[in-house]
Structures are given as C-alpha cells and as structure tokens.
Amino acid sequence: MSTEIKPHYGMVIDLRRCVGCHACTAACKMENNVPEKFFRSWVVEADKGNYPNVTRVKIPRLCNHCEQAPCEQVCPVKATHRDEGGIVVVDQKKCIGCRYCMSACPYDARFLNPKKGTAEKCDLCLDRVKGGLLPACVSTCIAHARFFGDLNDPNSDVSRLLNEHPAQVLRPELGTKPSVYYIGLDDALAGVDYANLVKGR
Amino acid sequence: MTAGAAEGRLKFVVVDPVMQGGAVAPIGDGGKWVPIKPATDGAFAMAMIRWIIENKRFNAAYLTAPNLKVAKERGFNSWTNASHLVINDPSHPHDRKVLRAEDLGLPLPPLPEPDPLQPAGTPPQKPDYFIVIDKAEGKPVIYTQSTEGDLFFSGEVKDKNGKAIKVQTGFLFLQESAFSQEISAYAKDCGVPENTIIEIAKEFTSHGTKVGIDGMGNTAAANGLDGAMAHHVLATLVGAFYKKGGMIPGVGGASYNLLMNQYKLLGLPKALPSQGVPICRTGVYENTTEYKDKVAKGENPYPSKLPWYAFGTMSFVGGNSDNQAIYSMVNSYPYQAKILMVWMANPLHSTPGAARNEVAKEMKNVERIPLFIAFDAYMGETSSLADYIIPDTTQYESWGLPFIWGNFAGKGTALRWPVVQPMTAKLEDGRFACYENYLIDVAKKIGIPGYGDQAIPGPDQKMYPLNKPEDFFLKAVANVAFDETPVPDLSAGEGEMQDLDGITATWKNSVKTEEWSKVAYVLSRGGRFESYGAGYVGDNYKYANSGCFQIYTEALATARNTITGKQFSGVMGWNPEAFADGTPLRKAFPEEQWPLKGASYKAKFRSATMLVNSMLRDLNPTNSIDINTNDALRFGLKNGEKVKLISATGGEAIGILKVRPGVAEGTVGVAFGYGHWEYGTRAHKVGDKNVGGDASLGTGVLLSGISLIDPTIKMIFGFSEMSTGIPSRNGGAYRLEKA
Numbered sequence: 001m002s003t004e005i006k007p008h009y010g011m012v013i014d015l016r017r018c019v020g021c022h023a024c025t026a027a028c029k030m031e032n033n034v035p036e037k038f039f040r041s042w043v044v045e046a047d048k049g050n051y052p053n054v055t056r057v058k059i060p061r062l063c064n065h066c067e068q069a070p071c072e073q074v075c076p077v078k079a080t081h082r083d084e085g086g087i088v089v090v091d092q093k094k095c096i097g098c099r100y101c102m103s104a105c106p107y108d109a110r111f112l113n114p115k116k117g118t119a120e121k122c123d124l125c126l127d128r129v130k131g132g133l134l135p136a137c138v139s140t141c142i143a144h145a146r147f148f149g150d151l152n153d154p155n156s157d158v159s160r161l162l163n164e165h166p167a168q169v170l171r172p173e174l175g176t177k178p179s180v181y182y183i184g185l186d187d188a189l190a191g192v193d194y195a196n197l198v199k200g201r
Numbered sequence: 202m203t204a205g206a207a208e209g210r211l212k213f214v215v216v217d218p219v220m221q222g223g224a225v226a227p228i229g230d231g232g233k234w235v236p237i238k239p240a241t242d243g244a245f246a247m248a249m250i251r252w253i254i255e256n257k258r259f260n261a262a263y264l265t266a267p268n269l270k271v272a273k274e275r276g277f278n279s280w281t282n283a284s285h286l287v288i289n290d291p292s293h294p295h296d297r298k299v300l301r302a303e304d305l306g307l308p309l310p311p312l313p314e315p316d317p318l319q320p321a322g323t324p325p326q327k328p329d330y331f332i333v334i335d336k337a338e339g340k341p342v343i344y345t346q347s348t349e350g351d352l353f354f355s356g357e358v359k360d361k362n363g364k365a366i367k368v369q370t371g372f373l374f375l376q377e378s379a380f381s382q383e384i385s386a387y388a389k390d391c392g393v394p395e396n397t398i399i400e401i402a403k404e405f406t407s408h409g410t411k412v413g414i415d416g417m418g419n420t421a422a423a424n425g426l427d428g429a430m431a432h433h434v435l436a437t438l439v440g441a442f443y444k445k446g447g448m449i450p451g452v453g454g455a456s457y458n459l460l461m462n463q464y465k466l467l468g469l470p471k472a473l474p475s476q477g478v479p480i481c482r483t484g485v486y487e488n489t490t491e492y493k494d495k496v497a498k499g500e501n502p503y504p505s506k507l508p509w510y511a512f513g514t515m516s517f518v519g520g521n522s523d524n525q526a527i528y529s530m531v532n533s534y535p536y537q538a539k540i541l542m543v544w545m546a547n548p549l550h551s552t553p554g555a556a557r558n559e560v561a562k563e564m565k566n567v568e569r570i571p572l573f574i575a576f577d578a579y580m581g582e583t584s585s586l587a588d589y590i591i592p593d594t595t596q597y598e599s600w601g602l603p604f605i606w607g608n609f610a611g612k613g614t615a616l617r618w619p620v621v622q623p624m625t626a627k628l629e630d631g632r633f634a635c636y637e638n639y640l641i642d643v644a645k646k647i648g649i650p651g652y653g654d655q656a657i658p659g660p661d662q663k664m665y666p667l668n669k670p671e672d673f674f675l676k677a678v679a680n681v682a683f684d685e686t687p688v689p690d691l692s693a694g695e696g697e698m699q700d701l702d703g704i705t706a707t708w709k710n711s712v713k714t715e716e717w718s719k720v721a722y723v724l725s726r727g728g729r730f731e732s733y734g735a736g737y738v739g740d741n742y743k744y745a746n747s748g749c750f751q752i753y754t755e756a757l758a759t760a761r762n763t764i765t766g767k768q769f770s771g772v773m774g775w776n777p778e779a780f781a782d783g784t785p786l787r788k789a790f791p792e793e794q795w796p797l798k799g800a801s802y803k804a805k806f807r808s809a810t811m812l813v814n815s816m817l818r819d820l821n822p823t824n825s826i827d828i829n830t831n832d833a834l835r836f837g838l839k840n841g842e843k844v845k846l847i848s849a850t851g852g853e854a855i856g857i858l859k860v861r862p863g864v865a866e867g868t869v870g871v872a873f874g875y876g877h878w879e880y881g882t883r884a885h886k887v888g889d890k891n892v893g894g895d896a897s898l899g900t901g902v903l904l905s906g907i908s909l910i911d912p913t914i915k916m917i918f919g920f921s922e923m924s925t926g927i928p929s930r931n932g933g934a935y936r937l938e939k940a
Contacts, residue, residue, distance in 0.1 A: 016207035019223040022805050022820055029816040036819050047220070047863040048227050051830060052236050054862045056222020143203055184228035 007150040009085030009124060010179035011138070012158045012167060013060050015188050017145035020045055020058035024137035024146065028062075031125060031136035038111045040122040041137050048192055057188045060146065062137070063088060063109040063122035064170065064178030071101035071110065079119070084130060085150065086179065089123045092116065106174055124148065151179065206231025214401055216245060216393070217419075218800035218931070219827065219870040220863035235401070236865035239798040240932025241391035242419050243427025243775040246435060248387035248395075249402040250773070251379040253438055258406035263440030264372060267333045267350040269747055277410070278443035278741040283372040283752040284350025285331045286341065286358070287771065290367040297758040297771060300368050302330035302343050306361025310343065332358075333370075371753025374772040375434070387775060392865060405435065411446030412439060418801065421553075421930035423778045423786070423909075423920050429927075430773040433750060443745035445737050454605050455612040455736065455744035457684040457729055463716065464665065464676040465658040471650035480538060481525040483513035483926060486763040489535065503766030507534050507916060508781055511760035512769065512924040524552040524919065524928040530570055531563035532916040538569070544576040544593070544636050547809060549583040550877070553801075553908035553928040554919030557852060561586060563917075576636040579809060580893065582879045594635040596810055598623040600674035602681070602728075610736030612744065614681050615728040618674075637670040659713070675711040675720060681729050682719040690718035691725055699725055762923045764914070769924050778932050781923060782913040786934060789912065790849040795934035796836075797828070797869040801904050807874035812898060813881070823900035825859035827870035828937070833860040836937055846871075849934035850920075852907030858937075869935055875901025909933040 020043055028034060028041035041062040048057050065088045072080045072088060079094035080101055090101075095118035102110045102119060110121040125135035129148075133139070138146045149156035154163075161167070161183065168185040169178040182188075202224050205211040213232045215225055220234045237245055253259050264283040266272035272280040286300040295304060302309055309330060333350030335342040341358050344350070355369035388395040405412055414436055420429040433442075433450065441447030460467040478484045486492050486509035487502075495502040507528065527548050530538040549564065550556050563569050564586045575587035578595045593599075601617040623633035632638050644652040645668075651657070656667035657676060666672055682688050696702055701721055712720050723729050736742055758771025764781040778786040804824060806817040826846050828838070838844060840860035846869060847853045854876070864870050877899045884894030909920035909929055920929035 014207070016226065016228045017203045018226070019203055020805075021223070025820060026806060026817055029819070034816070036815055045222065047222075047861045049862065051862040051866070052234075054220060054234055054236075055225050055227040056220060056234075056863060057227055058222065145203075184226075187228040188226070190227075 005152045007085040008152045008179065009087055009129065009148070010065065010151040010158055010181065011062070011124070011135075012147045012161045012181045012183065014145045014147070014161070014165075015059065015182055015184035017143045018043075018058045018060060019143050019145075020056065021142055023140050023142055024060055027136040027140035028122070031128075034120075035113055035115060038113070038120070040120070046192055048188075057192055059182070059185070059188060060137070061107070061109070062180060063124075064107055064176065064180045065122075065124065067177035067179065068175060070104040070106065070176060074100040074104040076100065083123075083126055087124050087126055087129075088121075089126060090119050090121065092118050092120075095119050106171055106176065107178075202232075212404065216242070218798075218865040218868040219802045221802060222863065234863070235393055235397060236868075238390075238392040238865060238867050239800045240422040240424055240778050240929075242416070242422075242431055243424060243773070244387040244391040244777075245393055245398065246427065246431030247379050247382070247773070247775040248384045248391070248393075248398045249405065249435060250375065250438065251382075251384055251387070252399055252402040253406055253435075254376050254379055258402070259438045260410070260440045261352065264438070264752075265336070265349050265352050267335075267344040267347045270345075271348050272440075277440045278745050279440070279750055281437050281440075281750045281752055282331065283375075283437070284333045284352050284354075284370055285344060285753070286333060286354065286368040287371050287374060287753050287755075287758075288366060289355075289369050289374075293366055297755070297768065299329070299371070299753065299755045300332045300341075300358070300366070302332060304360060304366065305332065305341055305358060307332075307341070307343060310345070371751070371772065374770075375752050378770065378772050378774045382775065390775070390777070392867060406439060408446075410439060410441045410444040412436075412441050413446075413448045415448070418803075418931065421801075421927055422932040423922050423927070423929040424776045424932070425922050425927040426925055427773065427776055434752065434773045437750045437752060442750055443742040445740040445742070449610060449736075449742055454609065456604060457612060457614040457681040459602050459614060459677040459680045462680040462683045463660045463712075464680055466673070466677060466680070469651040469656075470658065473649075478535060479521060479526075480529045480536065481522040481926065482507060482509045482529060482535060483522055483525070484509060485511045486761070487511075491535070501766070503761075504764040504782070507532060507914065507918060508921065508923055508926070509763045510924060510926040512757050513926050522926045523548045524555070525921070525926040527552050527555050527560065527564075528916075528918050531560050532918070533569055534916065537571075539571055541570050541573045541587075542576070543573075543583055543587070547581040547583045549586070550581070550903070551873075551905060552919060553905045553930045554910045556582070556876075556903055556906035559917050576639065579813065580879050580881070580883075580885055581809065582877065585879045585883075591636065591639050592625040592634050594619070594623045594625060594633070597621050598625075598633075599635065600637075600670050602674070602677055605728075605730075609730070609733070610742060611731030611733065612736070613728060613730040616678060616681075616723060617727075618724060632669050635670065637673070641668060641670075669711075671708045671711045675708055678720050678723050679712045679716045682716070682723045684729075688719050688722045688729060691721040695725055696721060701725060757924060760924060764923070778920075778929070780911050780913040780920070781918075784913055786932075790934035792867075792934075795849045795936050796832070796867060797935040797937065798867060799904055799908065799931060799933050799935055800864075800868050800870045801873050801930045802870055804872035804874055807872070809880065812874070812877070818898075821872070822897070824856070824872040824875040824902055826854075826856040826902060826937070827859045827861060827864045829864045829866045829868065830860055830862045831866055833858070838937060838939065843940040844937050845940040846902065846904075846907065847936050847938065848907040848909060849936075850909045850912055854902045854904070854907050855940045856902035869937065871902050871904040873904070876903025876906060905930065907935075 022043050025042050034040050043060045046057045048055050069088050077094050079091045083089045097117040110119050113120045134148050138148045147157045149158040165183045167181040167183045214235050216235045216237050218239045225232050225234045262275050263277050269280040288295050331344045332341045333344050333347050334354040335347040336349035336351050352372050357365040385395050414432050436448045486505050492502045573587045574589045575584035576591045576593040577584040578593045598619050603615050605613040605615050625634040652667050654666045655664040657665045659665045753771045757769050761768050765783050804821045806820045811817045842858050844858045845853050845855050881893045881895050882899030885892050911918045911920045
C-alpha cells in the first residue's frame with residue numbers, strides 16, 4: 001500500500017535571472033488589492049562592492065511559509081493556520097489585530113491592514129492556486145525567475161530546480177524552515193548587511 | 202540576457218553613469234557594470250575603435266566587401282561603405298562627398314528597371330555609382346563591379362580630363378579620427394580605465410558576428426550623435442548586422458502592412474501633400490530666405506538666429522523634434538506657430554531646459570501662439586497652458602497599432618483595442634470625446650478629403666466611411682489580417698470564450714462582413730505575430746534592409762553647424778560637449794567649479810500613464826539626487842540630507858541626497874518622472890467640480906527643469922547637439938551644496 005504524500009507548496013526564486021523590475025510587486029498589489037504603503041510581495045535592492053566594482057543585489061521577498069512558523073505559534077486565536085499544501089494563511093474573521101504575529105515574524109512579511117485592522121501577508125495567491133493558476137507574481141515574472149509548485153513532488157519545477165542547483169533560504173539559523181528557496185542567495189548576500197535589506201521594500 | 206548569462210551562453214557589460222542594476226547581479230560573472238562619465242560615450246567608443254584598428258581586430262572580409270552581393274557571398278547579411286572613396290580635396294567642387302563614377306567620367310551601367318510600386322511614368326531614381334579601388338585591378342571601379350575594395354587607399358585618381366582628385370577611403374577617415382588621441386587620453390576623458398576599455402574591445406572582437414551593442418538614453422546629450430554612431434560603427438567593424446546573435450537595427454522591427462492590402466489608408470485620393478518647413482528647424486538653413494537674403498546683401502550668412510539641422514532631416518532622432526519645436530515656438534522662429542496642437546505629450550516637462558518660467562510664459566503668450574489646443578487624458582504641465590483642452594482617452598479606452606520594437610526577430614504588429622468604455626463625455630451620436638473623434642469632426646466640418654461617408658478606398662474600389670475611430674483602426678486591422686497569407690478565421694468557441702461578440706458588436710460595420718472573422722482573429726490575439734524564431738533563415742535575419750551601413754556619412758559631412766558655418770566630420774569622432782558657437786562646455790564652466798554632469802534615468806513604474814495609479818506610485822513614491830560615495834566624501838555631504846542641485850546656466854532644485862557606489866564619479870543621477878507641478882498636483886475646477894490638489898503627486902526633483910540652456914545663443918535655447926538637435930538630457934555642468 002502506498003500512502004499518498006500531501007503536497008507542500010513552495011517557491012524557488014532564481015536570483016541569477018531576476019532583473020529587479022518589480023513587476024511581481026505590482027502584480028501582487030493589483031491581484032490582492034494590497035493597501036497603499038504596504039506590500040505582500042516586494043523586492044529589496046542594494047549596491048554591492050567597492051567602486052568601480054559594483055553590482056546590484058535584487059531579492060524578491062514574500063512570506064516564507066515556514067514549516068516552523070513563529071507567527072503560527074504565537075497567534076492567540078489560531079487565526080494563522082495552514083491551508084492547502086501547507087500554505088500559511090490568516091483567517092480574517094478570527095484575527096483580532098493583536099500584532100503578535102507581526103513581531104514574531106523574523107522576515108517582516110506581515111502588516112496590519114489599516115482598513116480592516118487585521119494581519120495580512122502573502123498567501124501564495126491561494127485562490128488562484130486552488131483554481132489551477134500560478135501565484136500572480138510567478139505568472140507575471142518577465143525573467144522567469146520565480147517558480148511555484150509542490151516541493152514533495154519530485155517532478156515539479158521547484159523540485160527539479162532544487163535538485164539541479166544549490167539553493168538557500170533566508171536566515172536558516174533561525175530554524176524556521178522556509179518554503180521559499182533562492183538560487184544564488186549566498187553569493188548575493190555575501191558581504192551585504194542583511195538588516196539593511198529586509199527593512200526597506 | 203540574465204538567463205543566458207546564468208547558463209554561460211553570453212557575456213555583457215553595461216556602460217552607464219548610473220547602475221540601474223537590472224541585469225548586473227553579484228551572481229556569476231556574465232555581466233559587469235562599467236561606470237562612465239555622462240556625455241563621454243564618444244571617447245569610450247573611439248578608444249575601442251582605435252584599439253580595434255591598431256590591432257587589426259576589425260572584420261576585414263566584411264569591410265572590404267564593396268557591395269551587398271559580395272558581402273553575402275562571404276557569409277554576411279549587410280554591407281558597408283568602408284572601402285568607398287571620398288573626395289578629400291578642398292579645390293574640388295564635390296569635396297567631402299563620396300566619389301562617384303560621374304566625377305571620373307566612367308561609363309555608367311544601364312538604368313535599373315522602373316520600380317513597380319511607383320505610379321506609371323515616374324522616372325526611375327538614378328542610382329549612386331560609388332567608387333572603390335578594386336584590389337585586383339588596382340584602379341577605380343564602380344562599387345557594384347568590384348569583388349574587393351582596398352580599405353586603406355589614399356592617393357589621387359584622375360577625372361575625365363586627366364586632372365588629379367585627392368581621395369581616400371571612408372575607413373581611413375575613421376582611422377584618422379580614432380588616432381587623433383591616445384587610448385589613455387580617451388580613458389581619462391570618459392573615466393573608464395584604459396585596460397577595461399581594451400578588455401571590452403578584445404571581447405567584442407572575439408566572437409565573429411555574434412556580438413551586439415546598443416543604447417538609448419546615452420544618445421540624448423549635446424554630443425549625443427557620438428553615442429548613437431558608436432552603436433552602428435562598432436557593430437559595422439565586425440559585420441554583426443542582420444546576423445543571428447548579432448544586431449537587428451531599427452526600433453520598428455518587421456511589421457505587417459497596416460496601410461494597404463484591403464483598404465488604402467495611405468495616399469488617399471485628393472489628399473493634400475505635406476509641405477513647408479518643419480518649425481523644429483530640421484531642414485536646410487542654406488535653402489531659407491534668411492540665408493539667401495544675407496548672401497544677397499553680401500553678409501556672412503552664419504550664424505543663423507537659432508541652429509538648423511540639415512542632418513536632422515535624415516536621422517531618426519531629429520527627423521521631427523518636439524524638443525526643438527518648443528524652442529522655435531517660444532522664439533517665433535523660423536516663423537510664428539499659429540495653431541499648436543499637442544496630443545499625448547508633455548514637451549514642456551520633458552524637454553531639457555524647457556520647464557522654466559521663461560518658456561512657460563512664452564507658451565502662454567498669444568503673440569507667440571495665438572491658439573493652443575491640447576488633447577490629454579490628464580491635466581499635464583503642457584496641457585495646463587492650452588486655450589482648449591479636449592479630454593482624451595487613456596490606453597485602456599483607445600485604439601493603437603504600436604511597433605513591437607526589437608524584442609522579437611519575427612514579423613509582428615501589436616494591437617491595442619478599447620477594453621473599457623471611455624470615461625470622457627458621451628457625444629449625442631453615442632461616440633465618446635477623444636482625439637480621433639475631434640479630428641474626424643473638424644475635418645468633416647471644414648471639408649478635408651478622406652473623412653466622412655466616402656473616405657477610404659476599399660478592395661472593391663468602392664469608398665468606405667471614416668466617421669469614428671474604429672472605422673480607421675479596424676480597417677488597419679483588416680489590412681494586417683489579410684497581409685501575405687491571410688490569418689485563419691476566429692473559431693466560434695474562441696470568440697465565445699473571450700466574449701468577443703458582446704464587446705465587438707458595435708464595431709462590425711467598420712469592415713466588410715466577410716472580413717470580420719479574420720479581423721476578430723487578430724483582435725483575439727492582440728495583434729498578429731510570426732512564430733518565435735521565424736525571423737531567421739539559417740543565421741540570417743530574413744527582413745534585412747539592403748541599405749548600406751555607413752562608416753563615412755556624406756549627408757553629415759556636407760551639413761554645417763549654422764552658428765559657426767563649419768562643416769561636420771563625415772565619420773564618428775570624440776566631440777566633448779560644446780555650445781552652439783563652438784565654445785567647449787568645460788571652458789565656460791570648468792570642472793573645478795562645476796564637478797558634476799547630469800544623468801537622467803528612468804524609474805520603474807513611473808510615467809504619465811502610471812502616475813494616476815496610486816498602487817504603482819507606491820513603488821517609487823519619490824526620487825533622489827544620486828551621487829557616488831567618493832564624491833560625497835569629497836563634497837562633505839551625507840546620504841539622506843537635503844541638498845541643492847545648481848545648474849551652471851541658472852536654475853536649482855532641492856532634493857534628498859542618495860549616496861551610493863552604483864553611480865559613476867562626477868555624475869549626478871536623477872530619475873525622470875518626478876517634480877510635477879500638474880498631473881493632479883495642483884487643484885483645478887472642472888465645471889463645478891474640484892479636482893486635483895494632491896501634493897504627493899509632485900514630489901521629487903525634475904532634472905530637465907534645470908538642464909543647461911545655451912548661453913552663446915541670444916534667444917532662450919536649450920543646450921543641444923548641433924547636427925541633429927538632440928537635447929542635452931545628459932551631461933552639462935552642475936554642483937551641489939547643502940540646502
């Protein structure tokens with residue numbers, strides 16, 4: 001008897017391909033009607049190196065959908081929970097806007113929706129995924145730098161990429177086990193102050 | 202490109218005063234940023250050219266091919282005039298011109314067959330019979346009759362009377378120009394180390410024809426022709442044009458014929474020809490009455506009051522210059538603009554040097570411009586000065602068949618059709634207010650042919666109407682659909698899936714019933730496109746133009762700077778920025794006092810069409826004044842502080858300083874699209890409604906508002922390139938102080 005393995009949705013971002021166009025940021029804002037001045041998906045950028053040997057770091061950011069998600073653990077009302085494929089979502093009806101999750105998240109992935117008073121973040125476009133579509137940021141990426149799929153399926157794009165290329169996650173030392181992997185992250189971050197990268201957008 | 206670099210298939214360098222960072226990443230070694238001082242691309246390129254010539258790294262097989270036939274036999278897909286002879290003899294009436302068979306009295310080949318596309322009876326255009334020194338025969342031969350030209354010939358040829366004419370090849374002119382300065386001196390002028398330039402030149406000449414070079418904003422400088430020529434001259438030195446892995450020049454790419462086939466949208470019966478002198482002065486000064494009157498009076502015809510651009514009529518950039526039109530209109534020169542119509546443009550804001558009170562005041566002055574009509578979906582800076590503003594439609598409400606640019610090698614024509622009902626006023630007949638409807642209604646009212654019920658000749662020789670925008674655009678779509686092998690009909694299922702029937706119900710009568718299903722096919726796909734990769738046959742681009750890539754440009758060599766009266770060089774050179782009368786910029790404004798040159802770059806998601814969208818505005822809510830880390834130390838300025846940017850010819854702007862290593866030394870970078878004072882920034886009353894008044898729309902700094910004006914011209918005039926009229930968007934002279 002074979003047991004069916006449940007899907008584990010994740011993303012692989014190939015930093016070698018990203019051109020920092022921010023189309024993902026714009027598509028996410030439109031798709032999810034993200035309030036002004038806030039972002040579910042964004043790109044951090046920084047110059048790297050000493051003049052004239054300078055390059056530009058570009059790291060698309062979003063919720064990491066951690067397997068050990070600190071936000072999930074601190075939510076007093078269980079508003080933050082798992083949906084299909086392990087996607088971390090916030091039940092807008094249950095959320096009381098206490099902001100515990102926002103301070104617990106080491107990735108600055110969450111914000112308080114000023115109109116609703118509830119916590120909000122990337123849900124990997126759950127509605128689109130359930131409808132058989134890709135997340136908006138993946139569909140719109142002009143450089144084919146973003147890939148979405150089932151990390152438990154060895155034939156998925158994401159599994160294949162992780163097999164072929166070394167990839168890293170953000171802040172692995174925290175043990176959060178993110179589901180978002182980056183190809184080339186170590187090279188991109190070497191010598192860059194991470195703290196400067198996550199705070200801006 | 203990033204994918205190719207990641208997979209090790211290609212390498213690239215980005216030579217730019219401001220590192221935008223798109224393709225340049227810290228991962229892998231495929232791409233590199235090379236900082237350069239603004240408006241010094243000519244020095245960089247001439248250093249490369251000198252190294253390439255000195256080290257014989259040019260593609261001799263390509264450059265010595267005297268014509269397209271020979272070049273093709275040698276595996277190329279374009280040709281050049283590098284080996285053609287040029288008259289280098291001030292005593293000869295055709296000095297500076299390319300030598301022709303007539304100059305030597307050589308027998309001419311028979312005239313070609315008449316062009317079948319020209320109306321019957323049109324005399325065939327007489328070809329130019331250029332001359333090369335044929336390598337085998339060692340004597341002058343018409344270029345079409347030679348199989349190899351001598352690239353380095355310099356000497357005398359005899360005319361039919363035996364009189365000597367001094368000539369040399371165009372290539373030698375380029376060599377002389379390149380050798381006028383040491384590579385180390387070019388390196389110093391552009392701020393790129395000599396070994397970096399040599400490394401790039403070596404790499405550029407190491408891949409046969411599989412290399413490319415291109416640019417965009419770098420050509421917008423008071424010496425921007427250098428930058429523009431650098432692209433085609435370097436690509437020509439290796440024969441890269443129209444080869445796979447090489448270059449496809451021209452912004453348009455290959456497009457389907459949207460003006461002919463079913464409906465004749467060009468050359469309408471009784472249509473009036475365009476005539477007269479463009480107000481932007483892209484014409485020949487020596488043909489003007491001003492010039493002729495001065496000569497008749499025995500006066501020196503130079504200077505003209507404002508510069509004229511004889512070469513501008515030939516070049517893409519200057520063909521019609523909105524920038525120069527602004528300076529002409531505010532000075533009523535060469536004539537008064539009686540009626541100004543501005544559509545989908547904001548030249549007051551975008552023209553370097555124009556966004557200043559002196560210019561705006563004259564735009565409003567009815568003595569200068571008696572009638573000014575603007576067509577705009579927004580209250581733009583230019584439109585705000587108009588006597589009448591006709592509300593226009595946005596990109597979501599209007600039609601268009603835009604070029605596909607060079608993103609795709611195959612043939613393609615894109616189509617934009619209204620996806621929403623316009624928000625402009627609904628007219629009594631159900632149409633909406635917009636530019637096209639205004640033109641149609643005015644044309645009908647004053648009786649201009651080509652509008653109304655009997656307007657456009659159709660496939661059956663009957664006339665078809667032009668009473669609404671879709672009458673024109675859908676006929677163009679029909680032309681595209683029926684070009685070459687017509688497209689298939691749209692299947693019923695597809696039409697239903699896209700709900701095309703509902704959307705297009707009112708459009709169907711703009712084309713013939715039997716055309717509709719093919720028109721709908723093009724509508725459903727947003728245009729007509731060849732399949733990917735279809736643009737090549739083997740290694741050759743199949744839509745290659747048969748025109749010559751000029752190393753020596755006769756039209757440039759015979760044109761003059763109409764202020765000094767001096768002729769331009771026929772070959773590319775390094776021309777440091779200079780004012781109209783020839784005064785070097787750095788003589789008037791030395792680097793010690795004005796240490797910075799401007800670089801205007803594009804922010805992401807920032808344009809007139811996106812400014813209205815608060816979500817997109819959120820991505821880059823304001824800009825900054827960007828300088829290099831070392832310059833900040835030198836000036837004693839800190840990241841994030843408020844600074845004043847001061848222009849050498851007057852004008853200043855206050856903004857926030859951004860200090861980063863990703864800007865070249867000696868450069869001040871400012872993103873374009875900020876510093877608006879209209880576009881919703883200022884409050885207006887429309888009828889009894891208050892609109893606008895959101896100050897957050899006007900944040901940031903506008904560099905073109907303080908770009909240099911030319912102090913050597915008596916009238917108000919933006920600093921410009923003298924052969925084409927390209928405005929000084931980059932370069933100039935600036936300094937910074939604490940605000």
